[in-house]
Amino acid sequence: xxxxxxxxxxxxxxxxxxxxxxxxxxxxxxxxxxxxxxxxxxxxxxxxxxxxxxxxxxxxxxxxxxxxxxxxxxxxxxxxxxxxxxxxxxxxxxxxxxxxxxxxxxxxxxxxxxxxxxxxxxxxxxxxxxxxxxxxxxxxxxxxxxxxxxxxxxxxxxxxxxxxxxxxxxxxxxxxxxxxxxxxxxxxxxxxxxxxxxxxxxxxxxxxxxxxxxxxxxxxxxxxxxxxxxxxxxxxxxxxxxxxxxxxxxxxxxxxxxxxxxxxxxxxxxxxxxxxxxxxxxxxxxxxxxxxxxxxxxxxxxxxxxxxxxxxxxxxxxxxxxxxxxxxxxxxxxxx
Numbered sequence: 001x002x003x004x005x006x007x008x009x010x011x012x013x014x015x016x017x018x019x020x021x022x023x024x025x026x027x028x029x030x031x032x033x034x035x036x037x038x039x040x041x042x043x044x045x046x047x048x049x050x051x052x053x054x055x056x057x058x059x060x061x062x063x064x065x066x067x068x069x070x071x072x073x074x075x076x077x078x079x080x081x082x083x084x085x086x087x088x089x090x091x092x093x094x095x096x097x098x099x100x101x102x103x104x105x106x107x108x109x110x111x112x113x114x115x116x117x118x119x120x121x122x123x124x125x126x127x128x129x130x131x132x133x134x135x136x137x138x139x140x141x142x143x144x145x146x147x148x149x150x151x152x153x154x155x156x157x158x159x160x161x162x163x164x165x166x167x168x169x170x171x172x173x174x175x176x177x178x179x180x181x182x183x184x185x186x187x188x189x190x191x192x193x194x195x196x197x198x199x200x201x202x203x204x205x206x207x208x209x210x211x212x213x214x215x216x217x218x219x220x221x222x223x224x225x226x227x228x229x230x231x232x233x234x235x236x237x238x239x240x241x242x243x244x245x246x247x248x249x250x251x252x253x254x255x256x257x258x259x260x261x262x263x264x265x266x267x268x269x270x271x272x273x274x275x276x277x278x279x280x281x282x283x284x285x286x287x288x289x290x291x292x293x294x295x296x297x298x299x300x301x302x303x304x305x306x307x308x309x310x311x312x313x314x315x316x317x318x319x320x321x322x323x324x325x326x327x328x329x330x331x332x333x334x335x336x
Contacts, residue, residue, distance in 0.1 A: 042298045045246060045256035045309045047215070052223040052242050054121050057215065058135070061208045064191065064201045065121040065133045070229050073097075073124065074221040076214055077115040083247040087112050088317055089219055095324040099126045103134065103175055103192060105155070108148050114140050116188075117214045129176045133201075134192040137212060142187055149182065158182070165202040172198075186210070219245040219253065227259055233281055234259065235273040237266045238306060245312070253317065255293070257308040267301040274299055274306065289319060 054062030057074045065072070075093060080086030090112050094100050097120075109115065115138050122132030138145065149171060153160065158173030161181065168185045172195050181198030183191045185205035193201045215221060224230040227241035234241060238259035246254045261267040278294045279287070287294065297310035 042300055042307075042309070044302075044307075045254065047218055047221070047244050047246060047256060048258060048307070050215070050218075050221065050242065050244065052225060052240060054119060057221065058117075058119055058211055059209065061135060061205060061210045062119070064135065064193065064197075064204055065119070066131050068225075069121040069133075070123045070224070070226070071121070072223040072225075073120045074214065074218075075111070075118045075120075076218055076220060077111050077117055078213060079215075079217060079219045079247060081112050083219065083253075084250045085253055085314055085317060086219060086247070088314070088321065089245065089253065092317065092321045092324060093220065095321065097124065099124070099129065099176060102126070103180075104152065108151060109138070109140075114138055116212060126176055130178050131194060133194075133197075134190075135205075135210075136190050137188055137210065138190060139188065145184065145190075149184070152182070161198070163199045163202045165199065165206055168202040168206050170198060170202065188212075217247055219247055221245075233274075233277040235270040235277065235306075237261050237270045237273070248311075251314050253312040255308075255310050255312050259306045259308075261304045261306060263304050264301060267304050267306050270306045271299050271301050274308070289316070292316060 051057050052072070054065035054069070054072055056062070057072070075090070077086075077090065080090050083089075094106060094111070100106070111118065115136055118134065118136040120132065120134050122129060124132060140148075149169070152158070153171045153173065156173035156175060158171045161170050161172045163170050163181075163183070165185070168183060170181050170183045172179060172181055174180070175192075179195040181191075181193050181195045181201070183193065183198055183202050183205070185191065185202050185208075189205060189210050191201050191205060221242070221244040223243075224241045227234050227238045228236070230241050232241075238261055241257065241259045243255065243257040246256060248254045259270070261270055275294075278297075282290045282294060292311045292313065293316075297308060299306070299308050301307070
């Protein structure tokens with residue numbers, strides 16, 4: 001949805017939110033025609049049993065996000081910057097999250113270059129972002145951040161505002177039909193929130209310990225507390241869903257996911273259901289193109305959790321980007 005801008009001072013010490021320890025192994029499927037009752041061992045993907053809410057992803061600053069957010073997305077632009085495929089992955093995300101340029105144009109703040117991470121929460125669909133909240137850590141100087149804020153205020157026909165919070169600067173603008181507050185509560189931090197929340201958010205963030213780095217090795221993490229709201233072919237028995245992208249080899253990423261069911265029996269059924277749904281959605285040439293996501297993917301039940309892991313090679317990442325460009329008009333860097 002958004003790319004944010006500003007400046008982290010070099011003296012800031014990064015705070016890393018530690019990953020939860022991953023169990024060593026779990027009962028798994030081997031990615032072919034195996035059924036959920038098989039017990040082929042599969043190593044747990046890094047990041048398994050990770051957080052699904054904003055506080056779990058970035059610590060206390062996450063409390064500014066709505067508790068009932070439909071979707072929570074953490075984009076780890078620092079990890080993208082470090083991985084050879086990171087810029088291409090960011091390009092795809094920018095196309096899919098169609099409102100990103102509306103809130104913060106990428107020509108003002110190139111996300112992979114100028115940001116460390118961005119957290120988005122709410123209903124991330126244009127026309128329904130009324131309660132959406134965005135928070136980012138940036139790495140440009142405060143002078144550069146001032147220049148970006150001035151240009152953005154001009155583009156959005158906004159106006160400078162005073163929140164009555166010492167050291168916090170802000171301006172207000174209408175974005176996607178809603179009055180927003182763009183708040184810079186401390187060096188290197190930008191929050192975009194509904195204007196009515198501006199003062200509360202500024203007061204919280206001006207004192208908060210906001211991490212400079214998040215979830216090492218993960219390029220992105222997406223969570224749907226209610227899996228039924230995810231735009232994906234998810235079995236109805238999956239109650240909540242988390243998906244993340246790990247940097248593996250230089251020419252490949254991996255996509256991992258975990259969905260919570262009510263019990264192990266339900267999870268076993270969901271594994272077969274998920275395989276069937278994936279195969280039904282792709283036939284012929286599409287099935288061949290998506291082989292790594294369907295036939296070669298590991299899908300297994302681990303207690304009441306359905307787990308998934310698949311390779312995302314560079315060629316498939318480029319194919320996804322080309323397909324997204326075909327379905328989206330007016331996006332930067334898409335062919336005319």
